[in-house]
Amino acid sequence: MTESSHVAYDTLIPNNVGLSSDRKVLKALEKWRPEFLNWWNEMGPEGFQEVPVYLRTAISVEREGWAQFGYVKMPDYRWGILLAPSVENRVIGFGEYKGQPVWQEVPGEYRSLLRRLIVIQGDTEPASVEQQRFLGNTAPSLYDMRNVFQVNVEEARHLWAMVYLLQKYFGRDGREEAQELLRRRSGNADAPRLLGAFNEQTPDWLSFFMFTFFTDRDGKMQLESLAQSGFDPLSRTTRFMLTEEAHHMFVGQSGIARILQRTCEVMKQNQIEDPSEIERIRQYDVIDLPLVQRKVNFHFSVSLDLFGSEISTNAANFFDAGLKGRYKESDIDDDHRLVDSLYPVLKIVQGQIETVDAPALPALNMRLRDDYVRECARGVERWNLIMAKAGIDFRIKLPHVAFNRAIGEFSGVEVTPDGHLLDDLAWQQQQDHFLPTEEDRIFLKNLMQPIRQAGEYASWIAPPARTIDSQSDDFEYVRIPS
Ligand code: BYC
Ligand code: FE
Ligand code: FE
Numbered sequence: 001m002t003e004s005s006h007v008a009y010d011t012l013i014p015n016n017v018g019l020s021s022d023r024k025v026l027k028a029l030e031k032w033r034p035e036f037l038n039w040w041n042e043m044g045p046e047g048f049q050e051v052p053v054y055l056r057t058a059i060s061v062e063r064e065g066w067a068q069f070g071y072v073k074m075p076d077y078r079w080g081i082l083l084a085p086s087v088e089n090r091v092i093g094f095g096e097y098k099g100q101p102v103w104q105e106v107p108g109e110y111r112s113l114l115r116r117l118i119v120i121q122g123d124t125e126p127a128s129v130e131q132q133r134f135l136g137n138t139a140p141s142l143y144d145m146r147n148v149f150q151v152n153v154e155e156a157r158h159l160w161a162m163v164y165l166l167q168k169y170f171g172r173d174g175r176e177e178a179q180e181l182l183r184r185r186s187g188n189a190d191a192p193r194l195l196g197a198f199n200e201q202t203p204d205w206l207s208f209f210m211f212t213f214f215t216d217r218d219g220k221m222q223l224e225s226l227a228q229s230g231f232d233p234l235s236r237t238t239r240f241m242l243t244e245e246a247h248h249m250f251v252g253q254s255g256i257a258r259i260l261q262r263t264c265e266v267m268k269q270n271q272i273e274d275p276s277e278i279e280r281i282r283q284y285d286v287i288d289l290p291l292v293q294r295k296v297n298f299h300f301s302v303s304l305d306l307f308g309s310e311i312s313t314n315a316a317n318f319f320d321a322g323l324k325g326r327y328k329e330s331d332i333d334d335d336h337r338l339v340d341s342l343y344p345v346l347k348i349v350q351g352q353i354e355t356v357d358a359p360a361l362p363a364l365n366m367r368l369r370d371d372y373v374r375e376c377a378r379g380v381e382r383w384n385l386i387m388a389k390a391g392i393d394f395r396i397k398l399p400h401v402a403f404n405r406a407i408g409e410f411s412g413v414e415v416t417p418d419g420h421l422l423d424d425l426a427w428q429q430q431q432d433h434f435l436p437t438e439e440d441r442i443f444l445k446n447l448m449q450p451i452r453q454a455g456e457y458a459s460w461i462a463p464p465a466r467t468i469d470s471q472s473d474d475f476e477y478v479r480i481p482s
Contacts, residue, residue, distance in 0.1 A: 007059055007080060014080030016061060017164070028167040029081075032178055036160075039182045040075060044129055045152055048136045049075055052479045053149045054468065058082055058157075061240050069469045071479065077153045081164045084239035092230035094329050094336040095322040102232040106169050110321045114231060115170055115177065117323060120194055121226065121238075122162030122181050124219065125155045127198035128211070130186040135208055138448035140458030146468065146477035147251050148208065151216075154244045161237045169233065196406055197302045204444040205461075206259065206287060210299035213252030213379060218306040220245045221327055221372045228325025253379050254464060260383055261462040262286055264390035275394040285447060285459040289387070289394045294436045296396055297417055300376065301404035307369040309408040310345050316361035326364065327371040343367055346401065347409055353402055353419060373401065404435065452480055 007016045012030060019026045041049060052071035059068045061082050072078075090102045106114055129152045139145035159181060166174035184191045187199045197218075202211050223245060226238040263286045267273075272280055275289040282288060308315065318324035319338070326332060334341070341360035346353055360367070377398055384395045400419030402410040414427035417434055451458045455474030467475060 007061070007082060009059075009078070013160075014078045015082065017081055017083055019081065022168075025164070025168045028175055028178075029164065032163060032167070032175075035179070035182055036079075036156075036163075037075060039126065040129075040156060043126070043133060043185065044156070045074060045136045045149055046133050048145075048149065048478070048480075049073065051481070054146055054471075054475075054477045055150055055153060056469075058240075058244075061085065061243075074149060074153060077156075079153070079157045079160050081160055082157075082240050083233065083236035086232065086236060090232065090235075092322045093228055094325050094338075095230070095320045096337075097230060097322045098336050100230075102230050102235070104232055106231065107321075110323060111170070113317060113321060114234070114323055115166070115173065117226070117318065118162050118165050118170075118234065119177050119181070121222065122159055122166070122177075123184065123194045124198050125158040125162065126181060127184075127186045127193040127195075128152075128155050128202075128215070130193075131198065131200070131202040131211070132208060135202065135205065138205065138450050140205055140448075140461045141451050141456060141463075142454055142477040142480075143457075143464060143468065143475075144205070144255070144461075149478070151212065151248050151251060154248070157244070158241050161241060165233060165237060196305050200302060203441070204448050205255070206292070206295055206444055207299075209252050209255030209259070210295050211252070212248050213256060214296075214299040214303040214376065215306070216245065216248040216252060217375060218303050218372065220249060221368055221375075222306075224327050225324050225329075225368060228329040230322030234323075253382065255461075256292070257383055257386060258462040258464065259287055259460060260289070260292065260386045262460055263289060263292075264386060264392050265462070267392060268390060273393075275392060282443060287444075287447070287460050289392075289396075291436070291440055291443075293396055294434065294440065296380075297399045297403065298435050300398055302406075304369060304372075304401055305405060305407040307372065308365040310347075310366040310369075311358060311362045311409075312365045313362055315364040319361060319364055327368055348413065348421075351421065353400075353415075353421070369401070373398065399434075 007014050008020065011020050013019060013033065050073060052073055054069060055072050055077065056067035056069050057078050058080060061084055092098055092100050092102055132148055132152060135148050136145055139148065163178045163181065166177050170177070184193050186193050187201065192199050197215055202208050220242065223238045223242050227235050227242060229235045263281070266284045266286045267281060270284065278288045278290065329336065338360040342357040343360040343363040343366065344355045345358040345363050345366050347356050349356070380396050380398055387394050399417035400415060402413065402415040402419060403417050405411050414422045414424065416422060422430065447460055449458065454476040457463050467473060468477065
């Protein structure tokens with residue numbers, strides 16, 4: 001094992017960054033830790049802090065075998081500070097400093113830009129834990145309950161990752177930001193989380209699976225861009241976070257797939273051919289396909305807002321400074337400077353949505369969003385195979401990127417999922433067809449009855465294709481005292 005891949009478990013805070021010989025940072029983190037635990041106990045999974053959960057913990061950052069499974073009470077989880085191994089002679093891959101050695105310290109002139117990027121990333125991590133804190137109570141199985149808790153402890157570890165960077169590299173400002181990350185609360189009117197989607201609720205499991213599919217995938221895209229960073233500690237941190245993110249993507253992709261699977265099965269068993277026979281379908285306690293579509297419309301559009309404006313000088317500055325690259329920057333075949341390049345951007349021109357060429361640098365948010373949309377579309381295609389296989393005439397479609405937007409070019413207009421501009425009145429009349437309604441919310445709320453028997457699943461979701469860590473089908477992933 002190389003030095004940096006070894007995780008020291010002898011300190012209070014597991015790490016592979018040599019914390020025990022970095023007294024100042026160790027002290028700052030040890031001071032922050034009880035505040036973090038207070039936050040976790042107050043805002044983490046409600047009602048399950050004392051039960052043993054079968055979780056994986058990172059024990060090494062090598063590609064193979066970094067995870068170890070075992071029962072842990074969540075407040076005892078070993079949240080660690082883990083950086084991916086450093087790449088020898090790594091150079092900055094893009095922007096003004098392309099080709100120069102990566103930075104091991106914060107470049108003075110970019111201090112505030114970099115801090116802002118880290119704070120925004122850090123803010124989303126605890127926010128998602130807060131949004132998901134009631135889901136344990138209505139889990140459709142112990143398998144699913146364990147998965148939400150796994151996601152929660154890992155998002156909390158991502159918070160640790162950003163707090164480490166703030167405390168190590170940003171002195172007193174960094175320590176203050178670390179406290180602010182525990183003070184802001186999702187959905188709180190006085191101290192909201194920084195980005196819109198992280199102040200929405202995640203009240204039911206359909207929302208949770210949509211969130212992990214769409215919103216965690218924004219996380220993945222942003223982390224991939226930060227993994228390209230010329231600030232090497234940020235690159236190494238985010239590279240390791242991405243290994244955990246893969247499981248979050250899986251939870252979303254497979255969660256929705258299992259819901260679709262179950263609905264298709266029940267429709268076929270009961271000879272229901274028309275997916276719009278909502279009442280008949282709902283009476284079997286499964287989720288109708290048009291409701292899944294409305295949820296896709298909502299979560300996709302809210303997640304698109306996380307990419308910022310189509311044209312953004314922040315984005316241009318981040319790239320030029322070598323702080324945030326493009327998705328898979330190192331695989332792209334161009335000059336990696338983009339000073340004279342163009343990129344096609346959607347705009348409203350005389351009441352029509354049109355594609356126009358814009359300077360590529362300020363269009364970088366749009367470019368990352370395009371990469372994201374392509375990935376989402378691939379996942380949706382996989383879902384659609386389930387209906388195709390069942391012979392059910394229904395396909396899920398991603399709505400147009402201009403639909404239901406609160407940030408950027410389309411925030412001021414109303415657009416249908418097909419991309420047609422509507423006036424306010426038409427939007428008012430039609431939005432219930434496009435977005436989840438109050439009735440949908442109540443239906444889902446009533447449907448979410450907890451299942452606590454090992455190996456059993458709620459009526460509206462199929463069992464997973466595979467268990468966790470090759471355990472038996474009736475494995476007790478969460479040991480709830482009876
Ligand atoms: N809500 O220049 P613009 C994750 C603000 S998710 C509210 O277009 P920029 C995770 C913006 O701050 C990934 N405000 O923005 C997922 C700016 O404010 P100022 C998180 C917004 O900077 C699931 C102004 O509007 N990581 O990890 O180019 C579970 C002008 O905007 C929003 C990152 O995002 C919004 N949606 O782009 C757990 C990476 N959008 O300057 C975790 C770091 C924009 O006028 N962040 N504004 O005060 C960034 O790269 C960029 O800051 C953003 C925004 C892409 C977010
Ligand atoms: Fe995360
Ligand atoms: Fe995640």
